[in-house]
Amino acid sequence: MRKAAADPAIEARRNGAIPDEVDPALQALVEEIIGKVADKWTMLVLETLEEHGTQRFTQLARQVTGISQKMLTQTLRQMERDGLVRRTVHPVIPPHVDYALTPLGAGLSAAFCGVWIWAETHREDIRQAREAFDATQAGAATRASR
Amino acid sequence: MRKAAADPAIEARRNGAIPDEVDPALQALVEEIIGKVADKWTMLVLETLEEHGTQRFTQLARQVTGISQKMLTQTLRQMERDGLVRRTVHPVIPPHVDYALTPLGAGLSAAFCGVWIWAETHREDIRQAREAFDATQAGAATRASR
DNA sequence: ATTTGTACTTACCGAAAGGAGAGTGTCATG
DNA sequence: CATGACACTCTCCTTTCGGTAAGTACAAAT
Numbered sequence: 454m455r456k457a458a459a460d461p462a463i464e465a466r467r468n469g470a471i472p473d474e475v476d477p478a479l480q481a482l483v484e485e486i487i488g489k490v491a492d493k494w495t496m497l498v499l500e501t502l503e504e505h506g507t508q509r510f511t512q513l514a515r516q517v518t519g520i521s522q523k524m525l526t527q528t529l530r531q532m533e534r535d536g537l538v539r540r541t542v543h544p545v546i547p548p549h550v551d552y553a554l555t556p557l558g559a560g561l562s563a564a565f566c567g568v569w570i571w572a573e574t575h576r577e578d579i580r581q582a583r584e585a586f587d588a589t590q591a592g593a594a595t596r597a598s599r
Numbered sequence: 600m601r602k603a604a605a606d607p608a609i610e611a612r613r614n615g616a617i618p619d620e621v622d623p624a625l626q627a628l629v630e631e632i633i634g635k636v637a638d639k640w641t642m643l644v645l646e647t648l649e650e651h652g653t654q655r656f657t658q659l660a661r662q663v664t665g666i667s668q669k670m671l672t673q674t675l676r677q678m679e680r681d682g683l684v685r686r687t688v689h690p691v692i693p694p695h696v697d698y699a700l701t702p703l704g705a706g707l708s709a710a711f712c713g714v715w716i717w718a719e720t721h722r723e724d725i726r727q728a729r730e731a732f733d734a735t736q737a738g739a740a741t742r743a744s745r
Numbered sequence: 746a747t748t749t750g751t752a753c754t755t756a757c758c759g760a761a762a763g764g765a766g767a768g769t770g771t772c773a774t775g
Numbered sequence: 776c777a778t779g780a781c782a783c784t785c786t787c788c789t790t791t792c793g794g795t796a797a798g799t800a801c802a803a804a805t
Contacts, residue, residue, distance in 0.1 A: 486718040486725060487642065493634045510782055518626075521764055526783065534736075536728025546772050547781040557724055564717035571710035572632045578703055579632060582682025590680075656752055667794055672753065692802050693751040 490535055494520055494528040496565060499554070502538065503562045507553040537561060636681060640666060640674040642711060645700070648684065649708045653699040683707060 494517070501516045502508060508516070514525055529552060532538045537558035543549040554562065640663070647662045648654060654662070660671055675698060678684045683704035689695040700708065 482722055483715065483718045484639065484643070486722055487714065488639050490718070490725070491637065491714060493630065496633065497630070511780090522783075523765090523785095524763065527763090534729055534732040535725050536732075542782095546770095547779090548771085548783085550782065557721060557728070560721065561714075561717055564713040567710040567713040568633065568637065568707075569629070571707055572629045572636070575703060575706065576628055576632055579636075579681050582703070583680055586680040586682075657750090668753075669755095669795090670793065673793090688752095692800090693749090694753085694801085696752060 489531070490537075490561065491565065492528075494524055495532060495537075498525075498528055498532065499537070499558060499562045499565065500569075502552065502554045503559065507551050509549065509551045513552065532558065635677070636683070636707065637711070638674075640670055641678060641683075644671075644674055644678065645683070645704060645708045645711070648698065648700045649705065653697050655695065655697045659698065678704065 497517045497520070498513060501513060505512075505516065510525070510529075513529075514520065514522065517525065520528075529538065529540070533540050533552075535557075536555055538552045539555050541551050541553070543551075643663045643666070644659060647659060651658075651662065656671070656675075659675075660666065660668065663671065666674075675684065675686070679686050679698075681703075682701055684698045685701050687697050687699070689697075
């Protein structure tokens with residue numbers, strides 16, 4: 454997810470793929486953003502900040518279930534770099550740092566809302582699809598193994 | 600991304616996190632869907648099928664720039680299992696298999712549209728945010744190293 | 746008899762993700 | 776004098792990701 458395989462533009466030409474209407478460079482950029490920006494932890498932090506507003510490090514660690522300190526730090530750094538959150542340090546002791554969504558972050562959160570809703574709406578469909586698939590695959594596996 | 604760390608419900612209780620209004624089991628499910636369903640290759644295959652309609656294996660391999668056979672197979676299997684694509688085998692020789700979006704797949708594609716648009720709209724904002732961040736971080740790194 | 750094309754599967758391997766846990770600096774509290 | 780709180784950082788280690796390359800089945804074409 455982190456590296457665009459070789460050069461997409463060259464690859465595209467080699468395979469005879471038609472660039473059609475999309476600039477491969479722009480597409481690569483967008484893909485990179487989607488790949489980097491929209492990973493699991495980013496989305497969960499985004500959600501938490503959207504729901505509960507400005508929060509500090511340990512609060513986030515508690516809210517975002519299952520995240521490790523390392524991942525939280527890393528995710529927050531990335532989000533800060535991408536302009537999704539604003540990090541404020543209050544130079545007191547013990548240290549006090551809090552994180553707030555920027556308008557950009559709020560926008561992404563809103564954009565992702567659609568996917569979130571889709572996931573909630575269709576999780577039953579997906580569960581059923583998986584069940585059906587796994588049922589037929591049980592037969593297929595038997596067939597394949599002989 | 601594949602495994603829900605231990606038991607989120609237990610973790611949540613141990614940390615004193617408030618379940619608030621969201622059922623942790625449901626949230627875990629949704630998170631799993633988002634994590635599994637919304638990875639890079641899935642989104643690109645989704646895009647291609649949405650744009651160019653039903654396609655066969657080698658066509659997809661050509662369109663989705665940079666994907667390997669292995670990843671394409673894996674992604675398609677996953678998508679089939681989740682009910683996002685329908686795989687049709689025409690029992691002729693040489694084999695002919697084609698893939699079409701299901702309504703569910705089309706729905707996800709539509710839901711992701713918002714994120715795609717957000718990414719396109721704000722890629723410049725992100726670029727600038729990164730530039731600004733990297734500039735301040737250059738100083739921060741110097742400060743930290745002493 | 747060999748090559749070609751399709752749609753894969755399998756084995757191997759390096760790279761990257763990510764968890765666990767210990768360490769850091771400072772000051773207030775017991 | 777030791778402990779704890781905060782917000783990390785660092786190292787070690789395991790798991791997962793994903794690319795390369797080879798193999799498979801079958802028939803038609805050369």
